[in-house]
Amino acid sequence: DYFTDGCEGAENSEVRFKLCQDLWDKIKADTEVTCQIYSTCYTTGLIHFVCLAFPVSSVGVNVPDHDMTFQSLSELLQQSVTPHVASVQAKECGALKHLMKRVLERLMDTVVTVDDEEEEGEEADLKALKVLSSLCVFRNSSTGTPGKKRSSPAKDEQQQPPVVIIFKDLEAFNPRVLQDFILICSRYIERLPLMFIFGIATAPSTIQHMLPHSVSSLLCIELFQSLSCTQHLATVIDKLILTPKFPFKLNGKAMQVLISIFLYHDFSVRNFIKGIQLALLEHFHSQPLSVLCCRKKEALLHMTQLSHRDVERIRQLLSFKRYVEKQEQQEQVNLLKDDNHLKEVCQRLIKDLNKYHKNYYPVLRCLHTLTSSLPRYPLGKQIRELHLICLEKNVWENEDYQTAMKLLRMLAKDELITLLQRCAETLQSVKSKKMKNALVQLEELLTKFKQSKKLSPFEVLRNEALDFIDGLVRSYLSPPESQTLNEVCYYSSSATVRRHLNATPRTSIQAALSSPYYYLQNDNLKTEDGSVSNAAPDICIAYKLHLECGRLINLYDWLEAYATVVSAAEGNDPDSDNFGKVDEVKHARFIQAVSELEFLGFIKSTKQKTDHVARLTWGGC
């Protein structure tokens, strides 16, 4: 079990592993639901068209989300519209015959394997015609005769289900291939209800760029626009992060890392979820107290079962230390000495933490409803931005918060009323007692608003309402770091997340070359001042020496220096004649090291000067 290996506090690791898996399963289930929703919005009404374009203009760079979308789309189609769905990717369809072959394979999957065998070897020179006419036959057989292996759907023969071909990445297809394919298909359209789905990641006008009018006029195109990926992210965040349902939380920095990877690099919701998964695993793996990161009941149960070591760990927690300091002398002693007393107190604290979460999200949403429509968005357009601000520090000390409040104090009556009504709606669904109180107060305010006719009482009321909101914010939107025992639920190691998700190949290579101990873990390689030991691998020595050179490196000097270092490592006497002499073995080792450096892209050969190589990196000594 990899999870237990090298795990911090191994005794309850199994419990933690179980918790972690449960949570992940829940997350997966939830995101799948959102993805389903995400893709269903354009599957409706697919049936009637001979062909339709389906631009996924949101999924921009790096297409990992594409796959997910098309996967669920084709599953949906198979369930509800037609059993014949084939999806193809550009990279597997270089030429027309390959495209044909793929389509045929996908459509028939197990039904006609004989054809595949035939096509082996030279026969891969596939017969397009045969393919399509066999497609016709195949279709007739699978809809007409129920004797086939596949229990064919007992549908009306008149209303034959269409054959759907999904082109996942239209841009990458060879236009020539696509044109020919469409032309051929158009000859069979009378016998075979074909339907294409084009996945377009850029602008829909790509279709016109790729296909000449003679081809595109054969198509009957309908456009389906998917949600933009930022909207998709918003729903995912809404489901996973901004809810007290999941006990596992990310702190501000870790969250910021994930969001900036999304915005700056890939626009991929799938990768975002993967990032959460990583953080989840890391949290349960490295934090022994994560055993308490679960539902309230379980957490209270686990609390009673904590071992003495775990209790000590609680005492080490920063937030707990702060809590202890605030207590009276006697209580402090009790907390530090008596395990049972501590457990009791902590049970209460866990309950408090739970309550904090229950109140935090509704108030966050209220504040967002109020501020998201203000001019120039002082607290951000998206709720995730506001969430990040609140995670960071006390939001009410933020300057932007002050400006937002000022702006709110200038709102007109009807605007304010609608906003407050929306706030009341969000509060309505919350079960917590305090929120219910807040709701009652808010509703009272609202009725007063409606009654007040004259201007001045309105202003008074407005101030009252906003003071009330401000009070809510101050009491419930404090950052989680201020909460005792927050470490149990909050994952804070943003550096780990960044290191794992944002790979930096160049930095790793340089780290390996300049401090080989880091990777090799050989004690001989340890040095105090960060310099490279003589016993390091050849390439590290060569690398270290090349850092001392300028833009052009004299190979002979380099070799000499190398030989000196290596001789010293072999323990030769510095005064002997042989010291630093270049023998054949050293020469060969040196040449290998140099060519490895060239392969890694640190140097390249140059014609500017004989016996020199050019350095390709800056810096060093």
Added chain:
Amino acid sequence: MTALLQHPGYEEERLQRVAEQLPCREVQAGLLLSLMGQPQQYSYPSIFIYGHRASGKSHVIYQTVGHYSSSLQLPHATVSCVECVSVALLFEQVLLSFFGCDAASLLPRSPSLSDFVRIYKQQCSQSPAKQTRYIVMEKAELLRDTDANLLPALLRLQELVEDNITVILLSEIAWDKFRPNTGCFEPLLLHFPDYSKGELQQILSQDRHPSYSAELYSSYINILLGVFYSVCRDLRELRHLAALNFSKFCEPLAEGKVKETDTHKLWRNIEPHLKKAMQTVYLREVSSLQWEQMQQMEEKETGALRGLSAHTHVELPYYSKFLLIAAYLASYNPARTDKRFFLKHHGKIRKTNFLKKNEKTSNHLLGPKPFPLDRLLAIFYSVVDSRVAPTASIFSQISSLVTLQLLTQVSHDDQLDAPKYKCAVSMDFICAISRTVNFDIVKYLYDFL
């Protein structure tokens, strides 16, 4: 009005039916028939028919030799050259239509022309032609890309197989562009001219709606042609447009507001819609259903649904945008000027100092130039406002820009060392992108200095 086709050797009645199916193409059909002669007579070895798209080439052929119940039903094989990715398919198709699948299966694995001729002869001796056999090759222009010996051989196939066979080539391109430089047997050329306005009117009026009178439909077609004839003479396109807009045309009639005879009112009603149709439907960018929805929506609010060309907005991650900007700059600025744009203390260098003889023309007129990856990254790091770690995802964004065809890789895929790229987006596009990241790209372009 129809000059009846007349030719000995065919049933009078059949010819008449064929003629009815071929409005405005009687002359060509008659010519073709006289070339073909009587069924049992030998015909000319090859006939080349050319004319623009939708000028009725295939239609005439199908109606004469073709398989329709109304046509003359002569022995024939139709082959679309698009489908024939290899010659084997072509041969197979021909043998299949004339002699059945047994003959087709005799073809060896990758058959040569002589294999085809051999098998044809063999089969032909068993079942000699009683009537002229026809091979119809659609989209014959693609034959130019196949083996050099195929086209000349097809042109004199009659000699080669010693059978009563005629090859009919259909193409949108004139014969002059086909003639191989080694010379070949010259086919008989037959040109199908474009339909005139009157002919279009006559043809389109034929598919009238059963619940309305022929006069009404023909007046509708008249209006339609009045709008579209100046931009579009493609029969297929016009037919599509006619079908699409007819329901709109009939709307006032159905509501009982206007009488059928009141053409002026009908014209006033339909004209703006046709004008609108000219903008989008010609590109086939919305389906007919969407078009109808669009027309219904128009009455409530305008412009809710837009065509393909209206969606030009592309969403990209932040760094991808800057990579694209850097690529654009690298493609359109000479490499020498990078110092001037991206170094802090570049000094004052005037544009005139840079000018070389051949650089007087705008780089934008010359199109994008290739640039190496290093230069792209160097520019990228200087235009992006924050410090960016050279992570793997930056590099993968470059490759995804290539798959999105916003960049094109100039060097070969296999070249891992210093790949070269070109930027493939337009000035407008890059300006829109730069605006979203608050980057004033014009300031960095050498052409606009």
